Amino acid sequence: MTAETQVRGTGGELLMHQLIAQGVDFAFTNTGSAEAGFFDAFLTVPGVQPILLLNESLVVSAADGYAKSAKKTAFVNVHLAAGTRQGSGQLYNAYFDGTPMVVTSGMRDAGEFGDHNTLGVSSGYSSMSIVQDVTKKRWEVRDPRGVPMATRRAFKEASTMPSGPVYLAYSSNALDSKNIDATIIPSQPLEMAQHPSIDALNQIHDALLNAENPLLVVGPDIQRANAQYDVMELAENYALPVSVGFFDYGSFPTAHTAFIGMVDTLDDSKYDVVCCIGYRPNTRGDPSDDRFSNAFKIGIGHDPDLLGNTFTLDVSIWSNVKHTVAALNALWRPADANLHQISQRKTILKKLGEQRLFQQKQNALSHAYDNPIHPDFLGQRMADTLAPNTMVVSENFRAADHLLPFGYENNDWRLVRAYGGSLGYGVGSAIGAQLGSPDTPLVLSIGDGSVMYSSAGFWTMARYNLPILTIVWNNMNYQTVRTNFASWGGNMKRENKYPETFLGDPAIDFVLLGKSQGIEGQHVRDPSELDKALKYGREAQAAGEPYILDIHITNVGDGSDQTWHKSFKLTN
Incomplete structure (x- = not known):
């Protein structure tokens, strides 16, 4: 049974107790006076280290880097609606990548009395409206008794697949009220089903085994699920050339002979089986988004919105990619390595990979x-x-x-x-x-x-x-x-x-x-x-x-020799 702790304090102190229960080590922040009840709690509830950054864009990008590095949900506090907007460019990045992050701010009333307040939301809008297209979910908290539950829910939502940033706005009353009794209970992300249907797995196994010209496309969900070795085993068993998404050189070893670079640079019409695992497509906004037209297409990933929403899929599995890839590897039999197409692919991949690595180094030198x-x-x-x-x-x-x-x-x-x-x-x-x-x-x-x-x-x-x-x-x-x-x-x-x-x-x-x-x-x-x-x-x-x-460094590419700019001086 999950441990519970009874506490009494200000709304800000209840928030701090909930952060500690969630295992938060750092609060990434740019200080604001409307959040005084939260900052005061740093003096009374030890355990969370504030990290001060000098604008909200830095706050959110620091939280994103922390979440990706530590593989933990990051916590952010920014200043009211205006500060939230200041960080929205980096919140866009976090949403695009599905980074687990709880973004919080203070909230000023915009209607019970005046409706034109400094740094607050505009008349007729809520704090939630300013982040609705760059967050997974959003809430506003006005009653201090709801601070622990709302915060607990936010961490659960941010970390449950498909993960992503969520937003909480706390009113001054919620953070400043005193002598509030509360129960602190940590939340956990929901566990996804661990094993897809055997029919789907057999379809994928047969397609990869018998393909003439297959391609494996991998993406950031591989690292998020700690499935790196599972994917490498899959690529090596089935002798699959491996490509990655847009500048995603961290999702597969670049020195591996199976690695062939970014999928965006490939002629995708030549593949007969394409298996995408943890791949988050970077679409182009034109008909070429309907990719791999001649292939039997497989998609395995954490986010259903990125499975089959552009190019269609013949087999799609919404799951923790580690569980699915491990189940696929379990279907591999040592005797399969003796199949002609497998041994031939291994030989070709090894030769082409060694040539690529040699030429790459020679070109650099x-x-x-x-x-x-x-x-x-x-x-x-x-x-x-x-x-x-x-x-x-x-x-x-x-x-x-x-x-x-x-x-x-x-x-x-x-x-x-x-x-x-x-x-x-x-x-x-x-x-x-x-x-x-x-x-x-x-x-x-x-x-x-x-x-x-x-x-x-x-x-x-x-x-x-x-x-x-x-x-x-x-x-x-x-x-x-x-x-x-x-x-x-x-x-x-x-x-x-x-x-x-x-x-x-x-x-x-x-x-x-x-x-x-x-x-x-x-x-x-x-x-x-x-x-x-x-x-x-x-x-x-x-x-x-x-x-x-x-x-x-030198410029490369078209226009590398030019330093022209449209010159203008206000005064001579």
Whole structure:
């Protein structure tokens, strides 16, 4: 029977007691006076450490990084409706990824008396309305006696598959009222059914076994369910080439010979059987979303909204992916390895995989003397020089994540990133991820443009002495936007002028930016300096200090040679 505790206190203290019962270690927050009843409870109910970040976008991204790193539901408190809106870009990322997170705020009345209050919701709306499209569920709490139950329910909903962020708004009366009696009971996520039907499993087994040209597509639900080794066993048994979603290099070992890259880069018409496990499609908004037109399609995942909502599925299983993949592996017989198509696929995969890995490394090394530093060479030197078992928080779409040694073994690296694409994720996420895995070397790999969405997070790194090595890929460009503009074409492509993608004039000095907030760093401009700088950063990290490497890299792709921008000066 679940343990119960009887407590008496303010509404804020009841909230704090419920957080402790839920196993919350950190409250990610940007302080607000409307939530005074909650903050006062930090002085009377020990057990939860507040983590102060200097804007709400950082608060939510830190919680997202923590949830992904620690594999726990994160807790957030932001300031009223306006603060909730400030964090909505990162709340979008969390919702897109299904990150388990309880987001809370204070709530001011907007109708019983006046209806035009500072930082509150607009007249005629509720606090819930401002997050209804980026949260799984939402509630408002006005009676202090309901604080424990509502909070308990929020943690259960956030962590039950399909997981995702939920929102709670507490009125001042709910947080400030005194001498409230309550029962504190922790909640648990609901357990999904563990075993799908044997008919569905046999269909999948037969399809994978007898396919001529199969494809396995894996995604973030693999890591969420701790199903990494189960999926690797499946891929190796059935000799399946494995692809991942949009920049999702953490869902399958990049050095495995079965790995063939992002599914978005493949010709999907050539496969006869496609099995998607934990894959969260990044749709394109055009008819090409109806993918794998010639294939027998299988989908296994945590979120029913992502199973069969774009391309249809011939077999679909909504389940904990670990349970289903383990059940599939149980159908494999050692004698199946002798089947002609299986042995042939293994031989081909091994040959092509070894060629890919060799060519990948040779290509990176061919840029060893490029100046400015080539991004592929930077990625290759990071892989060879930085600490084993590194966790990388990446906010970098045109870098070299594919060259980093992500995988499942003890010394392999882990990847944390957001797939929703709302910029400003990386710095905050690195803070949360380091708190979630305090003994793991953590590297923030981030583009120069992305840093400026969230650079105030360096202050939080310094305050809590988080030994994060930040590597800024500094090409003074919004390179992703520029190359997308080039793909679009038009006058921009023809004239080689891409408006407002150049980030020089003036150049941003990320070393000085970090130093102003308490973090040391250095510039790296020449490839001959790179190994020494990476080693120094690793040593600083090992010594328990945050450090910044501002690495000046070359632009790649269309428009890489241009620094044009539409010049304007208000005064001469």
